[in-house]
Amino acid sequence: xxxAGASDAAGxxxxxxxxxxxxxxxxxxxxxxxxxxxxxxxxxxxxRLLGGMSDAEDVVQDVxxxxxxxxxxxxxxxxxxxxWLYRIAANRCxxxxxxxxxxxxxxxxxxxxxxxxxxxxxxxxxxxxxxxxLVRSGLMDLPERQRMALLLRSIAxxxxxxxxxxxxxxxxxxxxxxxRGRRAxxxxxxxxxxDQKRPGSVS
Numbered sequence: 001x002x003x004a005g006a007s008d009a010a011g012x013x014x015x016x017x018x019x020x021x022x023x024x025x026x027x028x029x030x031x032x033x034x035x036x037x038x039x040x041x042x043x044x045x046x047x048r049l050l051g052g053m054s055d056a057e058d059v060v061q062d063v064x065x066x067x068x069x070x071x072x073x074x075x076x077x078x079x080x081x082x083x084w085l086y087r088i089a090a091n092r093c094x095x096x097x098x099x100x101x102x103x104x105x106x107x108x109x110x111x112x113x114x115x116x117x118x119x120x121x122x123x124x125x126x127x128x129x130x131x132x133x134l135v136r137s138g139l140m141d142l143p144e145r146q147r148m149a150l151l152l153r154s155i156a157x158x159x160x161x162x163x164x165x166x167x168x169x170x171x172x173x174x175x176x177x178x179x180r181g182r183r184a185x186x187x188x189x190x191x192x193x194x195d196q197k198r199p200g201s202v203s
Contacts, residue, residue: 016081024072031068038082039064042089045155049093049148051140059092079165085154090148096176097144131189138188146181149174 015082016037022030042063047056066088139147145167160193164174 005072013076013080013082017076020067020071020076020081023068024074031064034067035064038085041155042085045086045151046089046093048136048139048151048155049090049144050096055093055096059089059096062092063088080162082156083158083162083165086152086158087168090152093148094144107191133183134189134192137192138185141188142181142184145179146184149177150181150185153178 016034019030019034019037023034041059043053043056043060046059047053049057050056063085067085074081081113117118139150148167149163152158152166156162158166160171160174160178164171164177167174169177
């Protein structure tokens with residue numbers, strides 16, 4: 001990271017810390033600013049982790065309710081505000097997935113919502129709708145912790161130490177989750193692309 005990038009990151013961290021202090025004093029405008037800064041990333045993270053938008057909005061709302069209630073507990077000396085926000089979101093997503101599994105076990109739910117998440121410009125970023133679909137399906141096939149690590153890296157732009165902090169694991173374990181997740185995702189996409197090239201396959 002260059003000097004300008006490092007300066008921007010430090011500025012962002014300082015703004016987040018200051019906003020949380022203002023939220024702790026009951027300032028609603030500061031909460032609105034945090035939502036503006038992090039709401040979209042948290043929503044995309046939750047949607048990708050859970051496989052659809054249906055529960056992602058609930059996750060984001062829960063995150064910001066927790067921020068409003070618990071901002072005074074945040075200690076900037078222990079880590080970035082972004083790490084704290086995504087840890088709350090990750091824990092809420094895990095709760096939702098456990099609830100889904102339990103309800104499915106009891107026969108109370110249909111299959112979980114696997115609706116593709118449509119984000120403006122997503123196809124442009126990936127390059128093609130078909131490739132985007134392969135990435136999404138590949139992510140959903142990964143073990144949950146591998147998927148979470150990859151999403152924290154790609155969506156939240158966290159480094160390995162921050163990913164480890166969010167996931168409550170060691171830096172080495174977080175690195176292994178990233179390595180295994182990337183490998184599995186590449187293998188999934190290569191296999192799917194090879195299937196599409198076979199005679200008689202549907203493109």
